[in-house]
Amino acid sequence: MASMIFSDCSSSTTARLLPLRCQKLRHSFNSLPFFHRVSLPLTSSRPSLPTLYLQAHSSSTFVSAKMATESTAKVIDGKHVAKQIREEIGVEIARMKEAIGIVPGLAVILVGDRKDSATYVRNKKKACEAVGINSLEVCLPENSTEQEVLNSITKFNEDPSVHGILVQLPLPSHMNEEKILNAVGIEKDVDGFHPLNIGRLAMRGRDPLFVPCTPKGCIELLHRYGIQIKGKKAVVIGRSNIVGMPAALLLQREDATVTIVHSRTNNPEGIIKEADIIISAVGQANMVRGSWIKPGAVIIDVGINPVEDSESPRGYRLVGDVCYEEVAKVASAITPVPGGVGPMTIAMLLSNTLSSAKRIHNFD
Ligand SMILES: Nc1nc2c(c(=O)[nH]1)N[C@@H](CN(C=O)c1ccc(C(=O)N[C@@H](CCC(=O)O)C(=O)O)cc1)CN2
Numbered sequence: 001m002a003s004m005i006f007s008d009c010s011s012s013t014t015a016r017l018l019p020l021r022c023q024k025l026r027h028s029f030n031s032l033p034f035f036h037r038v039s040l041p042l043t044s045s046r047p048s049l050p051t052l053y054l055q056a057h058s059s060s061t062f063v064s065a066k067m068a069t070e071s072t073a074k075v076i077d078g079k080h081v082a083k084q085i086r087e088e089i090g091v092e093i094a095r096m097k098e099a100i101g102i103v104p105g106l107a108v109i110l111v112g113d114r115k116d117s118a119t120y121v122r123n124k125k126k127a128c129e130a131v132g133i134n135s136l137e138v139c140l141p142e143n144s145t146e147q148e149v150l151n152s153i154t155k156f157n158e159d160p161s162v163h164g165i166l167v168q169l170p171l172p173s174h175m176n177e178e179k180i181l182n183a184v185g186i187e188k189d190v191d192g193f194h195p196l197n198i199g200r201l202a203m204r205g206r207d208p209l210f211v212p213c214t215p216k217g218c219i220e221l222l223h224r225y226g227i228q229i230k231g232k233k234a235v236v237i238g239r240s241n242i243v244g245m246p247a248a249l250l251l252q253r254e255d256a257t258v259t260i261v262h263s264r265t266n267n268p269e270g271i272i273k274e275a276d277i278i279i280s281a282v283g284q285a286n287m288v289r290g291s292w293i294k295p296g297a298v299i300i301d302v303g304i305n306p307v308e309d310s311e312s313p314r315g316y317r318l319v320g321d322v323c324y325e326e327v328a329k330v331a332s333a334i335t336p337v338p339g340g341v342g343p344m345t346i347a348m349l350l351s352n353t354l355s356s357a358k359r360i361h362n363f364d
Pocket residue numbers: 119120166167168169170191213214242304318337338339340341342343344345346
């Protein structure tokens with residue numbers, strides 16, 4: 001798990017990546033008299049309900065206290081869409097098995113003992129089992145050598161029952177990530193991180209064999225909710241190889257006009273305020289504030305940030321990069337965290353593995 005922070009929409013940690021003027025903005029926002037923060041339930045269906053009412057019994061009368069939790073945005077329910085996609089994939093896998101006797105295979109390599117990575121790998125395995133993908137797993141200790149990881153990759157590259165290979169990230173710091181990702185055969189690179197796949201994604205008139213799962217999931221959500229991308233102004237916050245950069249390339253391929261905002265960008269909130277579509281992938285809890293959002297914008301929140309919560313059995317809860325309760329009042333649609341982009345990542349991995357098996361066996 002990434003290092004825990006103590007944060008709600010007003011905490012000082014939200015300003016870590018931001019210039020001073022954002023911090024001033026934050027303070028002025030929080031001093032607004034009508035704003036009362038309310039803890040939202042941690043369900044995938046956070047309120048798209050227009051208004052919550054508190055009823056308090058006061059002597060002989062009921063008093064309705066309207067709370068400032070009005071949320072006008074439609075909730076983009078990634079958990080629900082991912083389930084639908086998994087069902088579609090299951091049907092396709094059964095059809096392929098019936099027609100040509102082939103079952104797709106996914107090999108996952110996990111190095112080290114990060115709890116979050118182990119959970120993601122376990123969830124990938126469960127998801128494979130549920131749709132009928134054969135899953136293979138290699139777990140290597142933290143102090144493994146690069147060569148041991150490369151040996152596992154070579155073995156899976158040569159195994160005809162394996163159609164997809166992924167190395168769970170991040171790798172231990174002593175390993176050269178580039179060298180390891182380059183070793184995955186491009187035709188089995190279901191994470192889409194091989195430089196040839198990324199290079200093709202960046203070029204007009206070329207197509208990658210695979211698109212990285214999280215950005216692909218973001219675009220799939222926009223499509224499935226009927227949100228037009230063509231001609232829109234899109235801002236991607238963050239420029240990581242896994243999410244920000246490929247998300248920007250994908251939006252551009254969908255004919256959006258794309259700006260990437262990062263830690264060295266001048267006036268980030270001014271740029272973000274112009275966007276019709278925002279994809280945030282910075283890993284800073286509650287960083288994007290309601291006042292930065294153009295009314296009616298669509299928000300895809302990729303951040304999964306643990307914040308301390310003594311009421312949760314785990315001692316923490318997950319929040320996005322976006323201050324949900326503020327932004328949901330301004331946006332037209334928004335993904336929750338959890339239950340937004342996260343489940344789509346695994347659904348897209350299954351989809352990439354199925355396409356790989358279909359391509360290798362020439363099955364349509
Ligand atoms: N090789 C890769 N490594 C990593 C990737 C990746 O795509 N390929 N992405 C992330 C981790 N990740 C998958 O590997 C992943 C992250 C989050 C979720 C998810 O479903 N999150 C849930 C919350 C889960 C929880 O409660 O803990 C959600 O957002 O609703 C799935 C997959 C980094 N590494």
